[in-house]
Amino acid sequence: MLSDKDIFNEYENSILNGIIFSKALTYTSFWNLSVSNIPIPVNIKSNEILVRVKAVSINPIDILLHRLSIFFIGSKTKVFCGDYSGIVLKAGDESGYESGDSVFGYILNPLSIKGTFSQYIVVNPKKSIFCDKIPKGMIYEQAASLSCVAATGYGALKLGLLKSKNSNQDLEGALKGKNILIIGAGTSVGSYAVEIAKKYMKANKIVVTCALRSEQRLEKNGADVLIDYTEGDLKNINEVLEFVKNNGKFDMVLDCVRNDSYYKYLNMILKKPNENGSFIRVYGVNSMNLFSTKLLSLILPTYISMKYWLLNKLGVFEFPIYTFKLSYDVTFKDVLHKMWERDELDTPIDSIFRGWEQYDLALHRVSTSKASGKVVCIL
Ligand SMILES: NC(=O)c1ccc[n+]([C@@H]2O[C@H](COP(=O)([O-])OP(=O)(O)OC[C@H]3O[C@@H](n4cnc5c(N)ncnc54)[C@H](OP(=O)(O)O)[C@@H]3O)[C@@H](O)[C@H]2O)c1
Numbered sequence: 001m002l003s004d005k006d007i008f009n010e011y012e013n014s015i016l017n018g019i020i021f022s023k024a025l026t027y028t029s030f031w032n033l034s035v036s037n038i039p040i041p042v043n044i045k046s047n048e049i050l051v052r053v054k055a056v057s058i059n060p061i062d063i064l065l066h067r068l069s070i071f072f073i074g075s076k077t078k079v080f081c082g083d084y085s086g087i088v089l090k091a092g093d094e095s096g097y098e099s100g101d102s103v104f105g106y107i108l109n110p111l112s113i114k115g116t117f118s119q120y121i122v123v124n125p126k127k128s129i130f131c132d133k134i135p136k137g138m139i140y141e142q143a144a145s146l147s148c149v150a151a152t153g154y155g156a157l158k159l160g161l162l163k164s165k166n167s168n169q170d171l172e173g174a175l176k177g178k179n180i181l182i183i184g185a186g187t188s189v190g191s192y193a194v195e196i197a198k199k200y201m202k203a204n205k206i207v208v209t210c211a212l213r214s215e216q217r218l219e220k221n222g223a224d225v226l227i228d229y230t231e232g233d234l235k236n237i238n239e240v241l242e243f244v245k246n247n248g249k250f251d252m253v254l255d256c257v258r259n260d261s262y263y264k265y266l267n268m269i270l271k272k273p274n275e276n277g278s279f280i281r282v283y284g285v286n287s288m289n290l291f292s293t294k295l296l297s298l299i300l301p302t303y304i305s306m307k308y309w310l311l312n313k314l315g316v317f318e319f320p321i322y323t324f325k326l327s328y329d330v331t332f333k334d335v336l337h338k339m340w341e342r343d344e345l346d347t348p349i350d351s352i353f354r355g356w357e358q359y360d361l362a363l364h365r366v367s368t369s370k371a372s373g374k375v376v377c378i379l
Contacts (some may be wrong), residue, residue: 025118065078082106155327174202187256
């Protein structure tokens with residue numbers, strides 16, 4: 001990784017007529033993706049910052065957006081990615097940042113030139129889903145890996161608490177005495193949900209489904225009962241029912257992988273909405289393997305989820321299905337800082353790829369859905 005001094009020298013020597021050419025991972029449509037140079041104006045607005053990106057992490061949505069893209073939708077040249085960490089080269093007077101600050105964040109500008117897999121990016125912190133100074137002791141690779149997935153894990157739990165009308169603004173300790181089930185906790189989103197639920201919201205018992213290889217990590221992060229999803233849904237549901245028999249129904253079920261098999265058992269495992277039970281699913285496509293998923297499923301719900309949604313509207317199925325989509329949340333920053341300062345935040349990283357030549361390996365790793373933690377690229 002370049003030193004900060006080298007970065008400032010490189011930047012100052014590369015500006016030409018108010019423009020700097022930035023190496024970036026770009027595409028125009030789903031059939032191309034390559035490294036090219038894009039012009040970035042350095043005369044930023046007063047509420048913007050110019051950042052030299054040091055690291056990015058790839059999310060499933062980045063890959064899906066690329067696969068969905070057609071040349072006449074969005075910008076002609078589209079830049080890949082949304083998570084980043086880096087150093088502020090130039091800061092507008094009203095941006096709240098200064099030159100030299102280390103920052104990280106998540107931007108969702110689908111199919112635009114404003115992606116983050118780029119040496120230089122211009123960010124409007126107030127219009128980002130997340131943007132902040134990197135906390136002391138956190139390295140760039142960790143910082144690049146956590147904004148999207150940690151904010152999603154937190155936001156989904158928060159939605160569950162709000163829908164159960166069981167919470168006030170401060171969510172610290174909000175799950176005290178409550179048991180929750182997290183389906184697909186081996187995902188990065190699920191992993192953060194486990195640690196936030198246990199360490200920050202103080203959940204009583206957390207039951208998770210994950211593969212054997214994720215068990216140790218999730219146990220360390222706060223999971224109490226671990227169920228191996230590779231043994232099949234039926235066996236899993238029996239184990240969940242066994243837990244319910246001994247401990248009572250769950251207060252919240254959070255599904256990070258959209259496993260439709262659980263709907264028909266919800267009345268046996270989840271407290272009713274009038275007892276403050278809530279069911280939340282994280283928005284996404286219906287298959288975790290991005291090679292085999294149907295892109296249309298990003299837009300259309302599955303037949304089963306549609307059926308249960310309709311049954312709920314007709315009053316036959318008592319559980320509303322809430323889907324969490326990530327958006328700006330003013331409360332997340334504080335939670336993240338508190339957990340980091342208390343040494344409570346584990347930042348799972350699966351692999352780190354260096355330089356501009358290995359992006360296809362990184363993308364492939366995320367697409368298989370076998371990454372155990374985040375896939376980070378150092379730029
Ligand atoms: N709503 C939003 O705004 C938002 C934001 C971020 C992500 N998402 C969505 O949330 C999901 C998770 O994203 P992520 O980035 O956290 O994923 P990820 O880290 O790439 O997930 C990979 C992990 O998923 C687990 N997994 C794979 N297939 C599974 C299955 N069939 N059942 C249970 N677990 C399985 C595996 O863990 P083990 O096998 O080791 O257990 C694997 O290591 C994705 O669908 C993503 O699109 C939505």
